Amino acid sequence: MQKIIFKNKNIITVISATLISLSFMGHWILKDNFYSEFMLIIASVIGVLPIAIQAYQALKVKVVSIDVLVTIAVVAAFAIRNFEESAIVTFLFLFGSYLEKRTLNKTRKAIKELTEMAPETALKLTEDNKYIEVGIEEVTVGDMILVKTGAKVPVDGIVISGEGSVNEASITGESLPVSKSVDSKVYAGTILDNGTIAVNADRVGVDTTFGKIIELVVEAQDSKSEAERFIDRFSKYYTPLVLLVAFFVWLFTRNIELAITILVLGCPGALVIGVPVSNVAGIGNGARHGILLKGSEVIGYFSKVDTIIFDKTGTVTIGKPVVSETIYYGEKKESDLLYLASIERESDHPLANAILESIPLKNYIKVDKTEVIKGKGISAAINDDQILVGNYSLMKEYGINVTEEMIDDIERLELQGNSIVITVINNDIKIIVGVKDQIRDKVKEDIELLKRLKVKNLVMLSGDNQGTVDLVSKELDLTESHGNMLPEEKAEFVENRIENDEIVAFVGDGVNDSPSLALAHVGIAMGSGTDVAIETSDVVLMNSNFSKLPHALALTKATARNMKQNIVIALAVVFILVLGVMFSNIVSMSVGMLVHEASILVVILNGMRLLRFNMK
Structure with missing residues (x-):
């Protein structure tokens, strides 16, 4: 029965609205109070069912939820034969829940769009040298995958043949196509705008970059901030307190309608939902922008x-330095360069790669006794020669003689923004290389x-x-x-x-x-x-x-501001409603519920603004 009621919750909302409309028609047009009251009774009974079930489930786990407060208020209104209030309150609560769910789903749209980008099939190369379409779960590391124009890349991997342009917006947030050819890296979830490529799968399924992005974003939207945890603790004590206050109001005033109104006004819905919706929208905006x-x-x-605090190389600079100047001090220029290139092949440092790119050699010499001196360079042996390749600090550590001419060259290169790589053969400096990185655009x-x-x-x-x-x-x-x-x-x-x-x-x-x-x-x-x-x-x-x-x-600052705005809105609404009850006759139970649901929609819509946030 519970499943049927929850499944048809929206239908119950429509029926409740229809019955209330028929009631008003009976009262104002037909002038039939019995018919009008009968419609309101049915609307109250039908409308309170899903709310009462949720209240019961909450009480089973010892939680006094908003549903508990609303259920008590509706039953009490029904008991004092205020059928109009009980019917309207149940309808507003159900309709508010529908609107909340609908608008909250919009805040999760960015995350939903991400998951929908995940590829489901792939063209896999079989043993008989044919490509067949298989489910993504059947692809394993090492498989050869064919990607055609317009298709999603199903794996992380390396292009082994073909070329084309790939839209990497799902990974980087940038929609400009990126050219791909042999040896290029491609990512699952990106789209091949044109061309045809064959890819060797390095990572598949949840291990792909795109799979991890989805996992992280989903985990992030479900995580709780310090503000959310505080509000959760606050609500745990606040809701029972509202129930207690309503009881004492009835006890001292004997005004059951006032007590019921307090219950409705005290519902902390906007306060509870305001912070999470801001966080989800902010995280969703970030995901869409890479x-x-x-x-x-x-x-x-x-x-x-x-x-x-920034690291320099690869952060504020491109991270791919190039050789700007090479200074030779020895007479054997070619053999010295061969020594330098052979040793730099032992390193994967960006400076080493830059030097290798500037020395077009095909054959290298075997290097022995390689030792990496952390943060300074490399010590090694080639044939019977002892070699050092590194920075000025390495020269000082090994007591290498640096002439005034060399110091002048080093200082000049440094002033021009170069990193210095010095080559020493048998305690004599033979080459000084200046390597410069470019600042990012x-x-x-x-x-x-x-x-x-x-x-x-x-x-x-x-x-x-x-x-x-x-x-x-x-x-x-x-x-x-x-x-x-x-x-x-x-x-x-x-x-x-x-x-x-x-x-x-x-x-x-x-x-x-x-x-x-x-x-x-x-x-x-x-x-x-x-x-x-x-x-x-x-x-x-x-x-x-x-x-x-x-x-x-800027996005995190906007999200933090948005959270504070939602908290202020939620508390201000409760404060104003309480003032309305105390100093006027305007705020009734149904008015209180209407304003309560409206405040929830306001904080949700305020949070949703973050989905459209842009620095520009």
Whole structure:
């Protein structure tokens, strides 16, 4: 019976409205009070059924819910033969519930759109060298997948043949197509706008970047902020208190109608729903713009941030440095370059990759006894020669002689914004390479936006030399900058700022900066959807788009404001209604319920404004 009633709750609402309309027609047109009263009785009985069942279920788990208050109010009104009030209150409550559900579903639309983007089928290469359509659950890592024009990419993987343009809006929030060819990375949930590509599956199902995004967004919308937890605790005691106050009002005044009105006015619906709807809408907006906000708690901290600390490489810079100048001091230029290239092949550091790209060699020499000196460089042996490749700090550590000419060259390159890579063969410096990274487009404008959003301290940390760091910092007009920092020193710096009572956000690439990301109040990863970025940070800016950072901060500030507005609206409505009961005859039980339901819709609609929020 309960399932039937709940299944037909909307039909019951329509029947209730119809019966109330017929009642008024009987009273005003037919002048038949018996007929009018009979319609109201049926409307009250039918309308209270789903409310009473929900009240009973709440009481079973020892919770005095809004449904309990409304049920008591309706039964009491019915008992004193105020059938008009009982019928109207049940209808308004049911109709309000319908509107709440409808509008709340709209706030979850962005999240629903994400889940609907998830691919369901794939064209999989079989053993007899044919592509057949299979369910996505039948695809495993290593399978070859064919993606045709207009189709969704079903897996994370590498393009092994073909080319085309892919819409990566579901991952990055940007709708501009991205060209893909052999060896390009593609992500599940993106759409191939044109072309045909064959993809080798690296990750499938829930392990894909898109699968993790959906999981994180769903978890985030279900998480509770500090404000929500407070309101939950408040409601737990507030609702029984309303019941107690109504009882004492009846006890001292013997005015049952006044007591019933108190019950209806005291329903904390708008207060309970106001904060969650703001959070869900804010998280949904972020998801649509390529910003993952991992929970309501993050919104609270992020909205109050007064210090943002940036890593340099890969954050404010593109992260793909290029060689700007090479200076030789030895006579064997070609063999020295061969030594340098052979050793840099042992490293996956961005500077090493830049150097390798500038040295077009096909054959390399075998490297022995490789030792990575953290934050400084590499020590190795080639044939009988001892090689060092690294920064100036490494030269000092090994006591390498650096001439005045070399120091002048190093200082000149640093002033030009270069990172320095020095090659030493058998204790003699042979090559100094200047490697420069490019600042991301529009970062300066984004920094200005962060200042306008009341961020007091904008700090850059880097393992790069101080001269390079200062040059970038000056160009971006940052508050302060620090170079020559190891990962553990960055983490210590973050910890010190937190101890100084600053609300700190750290923006990094999610790999070397993971200790700092974890320590900061808000860890923000320039992730491109990488596993480390998703797992260690509180916020992920998909596709490493720095321009999303001001939007993310402005969005959390707007969400926090929206939550406060909803709390004020909810409390103000209760206060005004109570004044109305005390000092006028305007506020009746049905008027109270009407205003109560209207206040719930107001806070929901106010929260929904966040779905359309845009920095512009």
